[in-house]
Amino acid sequence: MDSIEIIWVDEENEGERLDVFIAESIPNLSRSGVQNLIQAGKVTVDGKVKKASYKVKEGEKITVALPPPQKIEVQPQNIPLEIIYQDSDLAVINKPKNMVVHPAPGNPDHTLVNALLYHIKDLSGINGELRPGIVHRLDKDTSGVMVVAKNDRAHRILAQQIKEHTINREYTALVHGVIKENLGTIDAPIGRSKTDRKKMAVVPDGKPAISHYRVLERFANYTLVRVKLLTGRTHQIRVHFAYIKHPVVGDPLYGPAKKHLGLDSQALHASLLGFIHPSTGEYMEFTSELPEYFKQVLESLRRK
Template identity: 50%
Template sequence: MNLVFPVDSEPVRLDLFLSSQLASETRSTIQRLIESGNIMVDGREVRPSLKLKGGESISIQLPEPVAARPLPESIPLEVLYEDGDLIVINKPAGMVVHPGPGNSSGTLVNALLAHCTDLSGIGGELRPGIVHRLDKGTSGVMVVAKNDRSHQALSAQFSVHSIKRIYQALVYGSPQQDSGRLEGQIGRHPTDRLRRSGLARQGKHAVTRWRVRGRYGRICLMELRLETGRTHQIRVHMSEAGFPLLGDPLYPDGGRFNNLTDPRLRKLITTLARQALHARTLGFIHPASGNYLEFSVDMPADMAALLEYLEGSPL
């Protein structure tokens, strides 16, 4: 379905406009569809709070209903390690971890069900074996449990924050210090249900350690270590600290993209079409052998191309 917001209309939020046009869908469902990329404005992913001003082209793809149980799908996986207890994969950017509204197929779970005959049932029918998650737009290392014993042991390590997790991110801004620690409560945003915020009335304790690994004028390469694992933790912490991630469709950059004058750089960020965040390293104790395992993967081609350009440009 395609709609055009009338040129002579008063400005209105995207989700409110669509609520008036799609009578069969609730506003919360519409917000989820926007966040999942099923609804786009002028060919790009946006936030539900986007103000329509007139003339925008809105494309809508209503997904098929989510099956009661995910179906196996033959989707290629980059397997870093596998044994009878767990599997470690390099999740590509753009892949959702498990089925949900707006994402009934093409998820990591669908791929795993075709690859593995044995996945832990603790996560339920829609999330078998899923011990932790990465956002749709985040690439990198994930571990999945193949049996309940492994699921419980890995979950315990995540709960006590003993898992080694190192991320790479490209952010706007240049901190005065070379390293630091961000700490606070993270919960649902007071007015936008799709976002998280340090201003939430009820939140969970979150800690992120950061270190600058490269400075390129108005942009920095950051290394981030998670001491906790809250939803959108790095994206919230960096955004609210004044260093939002490049390309993040959900957390505003305060106009920093519009202030960039280099057309090649702007194109690379636009082509990224996601937050510039990569889960580089994951380390944990194997639930059966007791041995420490650690896996690292290089950042994917889209982020690597952006970093290569930054390193070679006199910004």
């Protein structure tokens, strides 16, 4: 049975194409997916079917009938996976770039979870069958160190550390422009963008978000930074650095439309992860060196 989404057009969206407006308003719904719904008569504007190119007007009521989500069967897949450390409670892995963490519509397989199910015998079940063991996530194109839980007790303790912001997380990022200060803090709340529902943004009513950074190296038009997260909001580093006018290089969502340095995804790497072990109570810290593509970009900048 279809679920019904109702969207009202406000003043700032007047004049947008119908398909664009719906894709921006409903998370996880692509523009091509919206166009298919429109062609199938699943979208009405004030009760009438319109074309995808129809320009919406303020005050109109858009009704979208969404089909039920398809059930995804998660299967183990023999995908190469670098396991840095493993014991009976957890595993620490080095996630490669261009890998989605867990299955979802549009990415039903070849995810980190599919690889985990193949390489690791036991995984916690707190997050259900689509996200076994997943305590925290990295974006598809963000590489680096992650921890996964192998039982529910370990999962709860690690999740509590994330909630209390006691996990130590540091990232390396290449950003646009030259940052003058050697050290800085970005303290700006993050929430869903008011103009594009697929993006996050700094908004007054957002959740608190704090990023500390230090400059590692400066180039002619770029800066290499190390970022320590005090909070873990969705896309936090990407949103924060775009907010201070130094977006992450290659970021397709928050950076310039034009490609830079041959990158088609953000130059962002999870370099360090530290936490209290759920059983021993000892602090453990793991690092991951920059992937080869990132090193090559930096070498090319140093030669200029």
